[in-house]
Amino acid sequence: MDPKKKTVGFVPEHDINTSDLPSPGSSNNNSTINSPVSALSNTPDLSSANTPLLASNPGSSASTPPASSTQPRSINKSGARSSYEPMKSSYEEQWGLADRASGSQKAHKMASPRDGSGFPKDQQQQQAGKQKEGKGKRVSISSPVISATSKDAKSSGLGIQGSGPASAEASGSSSPAQAGPGGKGPQKPSAPSQKSMTKAERRELQEKQKAEKAARLQAGLPASGKKAAQVLAQPNSGFSPNPTKSLASSFPGVEAEKAIAAAAESTSQIKKREKLTKEIGLFAHLDPPKFANTASAHKDLHPAVVNVGLQMAQFKICGANARCVATMSAFRKAIQDYQTPPNTTLSRHMQTYLNPHISYLVTCRPMAVSMGNAIRYLKYEIGNNLELPDEDARALYLEKIDNFIRDRITMADQVITSLGLNKIQDGDVILTYARSSVVQGLLLAAHAKGIKFRVIVVDSRPRFEGKQLLRALASAGVSCTYVLLTAIGHVMREVNKVILGAHSLLSNGALYSRAGTAVVAMSAHERKIPVIVLCETYKFSDRVQLDSFVQNEIGNPDELVNDQNNNFGHSSSRRYDSVTSSASSAAAGGVLSGWKESRDLKLLNLLYDLTPSEFVTVVITEVGLIPCTSVPVILREYLPMIQQ
Amino acid sequence: MDKEFDVVANYKTLLVESPEISMPVAAIESLVELIKHSKATTMSEFMLSIKDASQRLKSSVRNSISLSAGCDLFLRFVTRNSHDVADFETWKATLISRGQSFVEKADACRYKIAELGVPFIRDGSTVLIHAHSRVVSLLLQKAAADHKRFKVFVTESSQTQGGIRSAKVLRAAGIPTTIILDAAVGYVIDKVDMVLVGAEGVVENGGLINQIGSYQMAIVAKAANKPFYAVAESYKFVRLFPLNQYDLPTYNADTLSFQELNTDHDAKSLEDGTPSSASQTALHLKTAEDQTSQGSNPLVDYTPPNYITLLFTDLGVLTPSGVSDELIKLYL
Amino acid sequence: MSLNKNELVDDLVAKLKRRQLVGSSAVSQATLKLLVVVISKNNWSTANQLLTLVKSVGQKLIQANPTELAVGNIIRRVLHVIREEYREAENDKTNTEFHHHAAPLTTSSSMYNLLGESGAAQEEQVQFSHSLRSNIIQEIRDIKIELENIHENIKNQAPLHIHSNEIIMTIGRSKTVEEFLKMAASKRKFQVLVAETAPSYHGQEMALELSKAGIETTVIPDSAVFAVMSRVNKVILGTHAVLANGGLVAISGSHMMAAAAKHHSIPVVVCTGLYKLSPLYPYDEDSFNVTMNPDSVLGFEEGDLIEKVTVTNPYYDYVSPDFVNLFITNQGGHPPSYLYRLIVENYDPDDQTFDL
Structure with missing residues (x-):
């Protein structure tokens, strides 16, 4: 590992901010985009963990306007992503990292005087710190950029957003040997010369380099400057630099002028870029799919948290309860192993310590409501007990975490099970969808109690989560039927109850759960079959949402390709009702294996959906059976009490 | 002569x-x-x-x-x-x-209709019928003769004793039949697979005129997503187009009228809330049945076509929109 | 000579039984070809004989594959043609009986005939003539040409129904819908969302074809159908068969898509040739369904699970007529309530079941 790149032990808040997050993702996004530079694969590359958080960031500017924490995040460096309306879909904002705003000011102060904060006075580190800081700044530049360009780019009703970030900077200047995405450390050859530059100059250079790289990517060139130069050198390469237009007035500085000078990106070019990047216009406001990586994990994160993050990203831990428990347990370990740095107390520093962990988890997968509520509770407890001595505080936090898991999850599940047992009778035919841990618990308990019922498990692509549930039930001896979601019209006639799990219940009574839940609930509602939802109160959210677009999670589109990896070797079955079947379907690679090369083909892997409240008959929580429209009542009345 | x-x-x-x-x-x-x-x-x-x-x-x-x-x-x-x-x-x-x-x-005709309708009665199904209709009974008897196993709920329809007559006929054919209150239709609807009624007349838009209570059953069936079938011979197609319940020729102003209070006795005892011995005889509180026989409760009602799934007729199985076609052909 | 004819019939029967010949279009064309041979090569002198002949062939074919409704439709079409030709031939002969003037106006199912004489007896009397035979064969050839041009007629209506910047959703793979969308794409710019239709994954094939034609296509998993429906402008479905009440027998997953569309008040359009229209009613939802190999749902890799659970893989779905807003057929666009008319025009009520 490059010694120059030794990272700081405790990274100040402002350095770990949203801007970092897309970059690891972006490095992986490149692999899904037709960029030749897909040096990084999607697999977590532990070797790259050696490199600091900035791995994919070739440079960052620093002199630009201060980060404003309310800026929407998730700008992909490659320029592939667009940002969007200033809606707070940023999970950090929601889940308590919003004190980044004050944090960034604090961090500025912290950075210089306190060496106790763990900042070695090494200039390299400082530079590294500045780089991080600069990256953060980059975000704020970008968002005005986006809104400006989106106005221009508004040609189709499909919400094509403007181009990504800071590609404003003229791509004309080709900079030497810029670090490629991910996997490589930041500045290599240029680093020595940076020593001689002032801080401001360094920042400028880094920002410029970063912008150039972004512009290159946007134009479809390889990210690395060398390779891009090669491509451009070839005649008939067909590439022309197309930087974003009119970033102009939104930000001051050198970059602005360059931006103004930059040619406008025409609508068709935007469209082309969108096609290149396979971004779905309808969901442009959401984060792009995330992939497992440790590139964003610097070595000062507690390994337990890194572990959990990786497991979540690979869907080895999935499900609201599982993720929450895993997260809380990991935090528990982190708190246990935590050593208070000098000149501060544990209670005062704890939040700062935890925030990078939280950010890292968000980079692995967007924050689940359950996790978010748990973290918020933890922070609330931390904030409430600032005056405690260190060891007492630590013990308190551990106890609170344990209690939370015990009371709000484990015991709650037991209460829900006992309440739910009243609703299952002999002779019932129960339908459930995908895999909910609470539903599994209830069905197993009912079976153990001796109630005679049978279960229909409905499952769907691409995750086939229902198979786990099926296995658990079948091993326990429950009589089960297994179908895919398309057969729901066919099986629903035999069913007399539907029991579903939830990711979250929203304040307008809607159910936010695994994609496909809405289809199941709608089919049951059609036949007047009661729909029972099992949901612990800690999953209630005060968000309101009307449809599945406002907030959602987009998964890895490659999961939809029906190939060996995804479908256990099943190629699509021979067409029953047609003599001809397309030759490609017989290919082991699956019909869509060439989707990235196809100009007009996109894949959308949506992970959640919203079920309107009228489809849900009753919600069973640990405080009793409630209609789903009573969620805000519970939030108002019960939660303060429960929290004590 | x-x-x-x-x-x-x-x-x-x-x-x-x-x-x-x-x-x-x-x-x-x-x-x-x-x-x-x-x-x-x-x-x-x-x-x-x-x-x-x-x-x-x-x-x-x-x-x-x-x-x-x-x-x-x-x-x-x-x-x-x-x-x-x-x-x-x-x-x-x-x-x-x-x-x-x-x-x-x-x-x-009736036999033809029965033949058309029998395949719609599936093994193991439960059918809800209304009062007494000869064609419906024939259809169900034929289905039983075809060795289909099914159960029947029939509404009591007390004023005409239709339910009891139906039950007798069906039980004689070996079909398990239960008589339910007219008011219990909503209660049983989730247990039935289809609703089957006869017809007094089929109007131009495919709507149905049948014994009072049919409209109610149609609404309940629609709310519960159950099919509602009507059985009618083609000579019952009538050239009427009612706009609503009260647009029928059988409607008269007396139907469902509010009774006047007859004597001061009645008025006084009603105020007191205490029935005087005189008023017990004087108070002619009319029961619904009395009202029916005196013409102030309706005997038939009109079911709009959007509640009807299919009509079984001797011209074939028709959708409500097919009925007007037939009528047009005839009266053209 | 007759041996040859029987061989042909048996050959087709075998193909249908072994499911070597599947798909409404292919089956219809094969059946028509066979009927032309049967009619032209057999000896018959009265209408009844001919009808009986065709019905017997029809019975065999339908028994070979009862869920392939197209066979029955074609047989009924041909029977209808035969009856019509006879009626016309008969009406050419002058007739003084007063009730006959009503005959061409009304079909045999008219209420009017309640009080009139039944027309069945008349078929007996008309002798066949060569012109009659060739007329019938000609009519059948016309049907054949109509079948071949189905896609042409349907897709020409595409620009009427699809407009710029629309988002269309579809499921499964239907050649008719594919042609429809491709034709529209040549004149308009729009997007298509295709549900991948597990476990057959026909949706994926459809998406591939559409994207090759330059249409902006997105593949979504079936679970996302309700989620994205609020942004969709139209749902366009293909179907295996259309039943007499306007209901559809379409690929598994169509029901949930149509129901989601209804919930969001999105119009559902079905593109189908008239040869798929069957005069049969769905006695229950599964009358015309088939179940497929469950291996594609739960494969043998999950061996330990398979012995403990039941797996169902229905191929078709029944879509109730309430969910369908419009049928686009080779004869134009019709609402579901009009189908009875098309049935009356193309089929005879006596042919519901082929009882000889």
């Missing part, structure tokens, strides 16, 4: 003699009898006498929708064929023979 041929009396006799006959068929048969006895010598006289007779028939019976349908059909037939008449007597003879063959075939 026999201008005194009393078509109404003949009609009533027919109904008594053959209980299985339906009203429109009896009406047509009476009209055929009238033709036999008619001494008219000119075309116009003849037509007038037929028209007059059918008017009398219609007004003699209170619930005359199906009767009207039958009469109108016969009239239409006569009118249509009155054009190329070579010989009056031959024509009369033809009318008589046609009419008689129709009456004979009318029975066969």
Whole structure:
């Protein structure tokens, strides 16, 4: 590992901010985009963990306007992503990292005087710190950029957003040997010369380099400057630099002028870029799919948290309860192993310590409501007990975490099970969808109690989560039927109850759960079959949402390709009702294996959906059976009490 | 001579003699009898006498929708064929023979309908029927004879005792039948697989006129997403287009009227809330049944076509929109 | 000579039984070809004989594959053609009986005939003539041409129904819908969302074809159908068969898509040729369904699970007529309530079941 790149032990808040997050993702996004530079694969590359958080960031500017924490995040460096309306879909904002705003000011102060904060006075580190800081700044530049360009780019009703970030900077200047995405450390050859530059100059250079790289990517060139130069050198390469237009007035500085000078990106070019990047216009406001990586994990994160993050990203831990428990347990370990740095107390520093962990988890997968509520509770407890001595505080936090898991999850599940047992009778035919841990618990308990019922498990692509549930039930001896979601019209006639799990219940009574839940609930509602939802109160959210677009999670589109990896070797079955079947379907690679090369083909892997409240008959929580429209009542009345 | 041929009396006799006959068929048969006895010598006289007779028939019976349908059909037939008449007597003879063959075939209609409807009764299903309808009973009997296993709920329909009659007939055929209160239709609807009713008349838009309670059942069936089938012979298609319940010819102002308080006794005792001994006899609180027999509770209601899934007729299984097609063809 | 004819019939029967010949279009064309041979090569002198002949062939074919409704439709079409030709031939002969003038106006199912004589007896009397035979064969050839041009007629209506910047959703793979969308794409710019239709994954094939034609296509998993429906402008479905009440027998997953569309008040359009219209009613939802190999749902890799659970893989779905807003057929666009008319025009009520 490059010694120059030794990272700081405790990274100040402002350095770990949203801007970092897309970059690891972006490095992986490149692999899904037709960029030749897909040096990084999607697999977590532990070797790259050696490199600091900035791995994919070739440079960052620093002199630009201060980060404003309310800026929407998730700008992909490659320029592939667009940002969007200033809606707070940023999970950090929601889940308590919003004190980044004050944090960034604090961090500025912290950075210089306190060496106790763990900042070695090494200039390299400082530079590294500045780089991080600069990256953060980059975000704020970008968002005005986006809104400006989106106005221009508004040609189709499909919400094509403007181009990504800071590609404003003229791509004309080709900079030497810029670090490629991910996997490589930041500045290599240029680093020595940076020593001689002032801080401001360094920042400028880094920002410029970063912008150039972004512009290159946007134009479809390889990210690395060398390779891009090669491509451009070839005649008939067909590439022309197309930087974003009119970033102009939104930000001051050198970059602005360059931006103004930059040619406008025409609508068709935007469209082309969108096609290149396979971004779905309808969901442009959401984060792009995330992939497992440790590139964003610097070595000062507690390994337990890194572990959990990786497991979540690979869907080895999935499900609201599982993720929450895993997260809380990991935090528990982190708190246990935590050593208070000098000149501060544990209670005062704890939040700062935890925030990078939280950010890292968000980079692995967007924050689940359950996790978010748990973290918020933890922070609330931390904030409430600032005056405690260190060891007492630590013990308190551990106890609170344990209690939370015990009371709000484990015991709650037991209460829900006992309440739910009243609703299952002999002779019932129960339908459930995908895999909910609470539903599994209830069905197993009912079976153990001796109630005679049978279960229909409905499952769907691409995750086939229902198979786990099926296995658990079948091993326990429950009589089960297994179908895919398309057969729901066919099986629903035999069913007399539907029991579903939830990711979250929203304040307008809607159910936010695994994609496909809405289809199941709608089919049951059609036949007047009661729909029972099992949901612990800690999953209630005060968000309101009307449809599945406002907030959602987009998964890895490659999961939809029906190939060996995804479908256990099943190629699509021979067409029953047609003599001809397309030759490609017989290919082991699956019909869509060439989707990235196809100009007009996109894949959308949506992970959640919203079920309107009228489809849900009753919600069973640990405080009793409630209609789903009573969620805000519970939030108002019960939660303060429960929290004590 | 026999201008005194009393078509109404003949009609009533027919109904008594053959209980299985339906009203429109009896009406047509009476009209055929009238033709036999008619001494008219000119075309116009003849037509007038037929028209007059059918008017009398219609007004003699209170619930005359199906009767009207039958009469109108016969009239239409006569009118249509009155054009190329070579010989009056031959024509009369033809009318008589046609009419008689129709009456004979009318029975066969029911069997045809039963055959069409039987496949819709699935093994293991539960059927909800309304009061007593001969065609429905026939259909269910045929299904039972075809070795289908099914159960039947029938509404009591106490004023006509229709439910009890149906239950008797069905139980005799070996079908497990349960009589339910009319008010319990909403309660049982989730247990049934389909609803089957007969018809007094089928109107132009495919809507149904049937014994009171049918509309309610149709609404409940629609809310519960259960199919609602109506069974009707094609001679019950009538050229009416009701806009709502109250647009029927059977409607009169007395229906469902609010009773006046008769005596001061009543008024006083009602104020006190204490029934005086005198008022106990004086208070003629009419029960619904009393009201029905005195014409102030309706006997039939109208079910709009969007509640009806399919109609089983001897012309085939029709959707409600297909009915108007048939009517147009006839009356064109 | 007759041996050859029987061989042909048996050959087709075998193909249908072994499911070597599947797909409404292919089956219809094969059946028509066979019927032409049967009619032209057999000896018959009266209408009844001919009808009986065709019905017997029809019975065999339908028994070979009862869920392939197209066979029955074609047989009924041909029977209808035969009856019509006879009626016309009969009406050419002058007739003084007064009820006959009504015959061409009304079909045999008219209420009017309640009081008239039944027309069945008349078929007996007309002798066949060569012109009659060739007329019938000609009519059948016309039907054949109509079948071949189905896609042409349907897709020409595409620009009427699809407009700029619309988002269309579809499921499964239907050649008719594919042609429809491709034709629209040549004149308009729009997007298509295709549900991948597990476990057959026909949706994926459809998406591939559409994208090759330059239409902006997105593949979504079936679970996302309700989620994205609020942004969709139209749902366009293909179907295996259309039943007499307007209901559809379409690929598994169509029901949930149509129901989701209804919930969001999105119009559902069905593109189908008239040869798929069957005069049969769905006695229950599964009358015409088939179940497929469950291996594609739960494969043998999950061996330990398979012995403990039941797996169902229905191929078709029944879509109730309430969910369908419009049928686009080779004869134009019709609402579901009009189908009875098309049935009356193309089939005879006596042919519901082929009882001889």
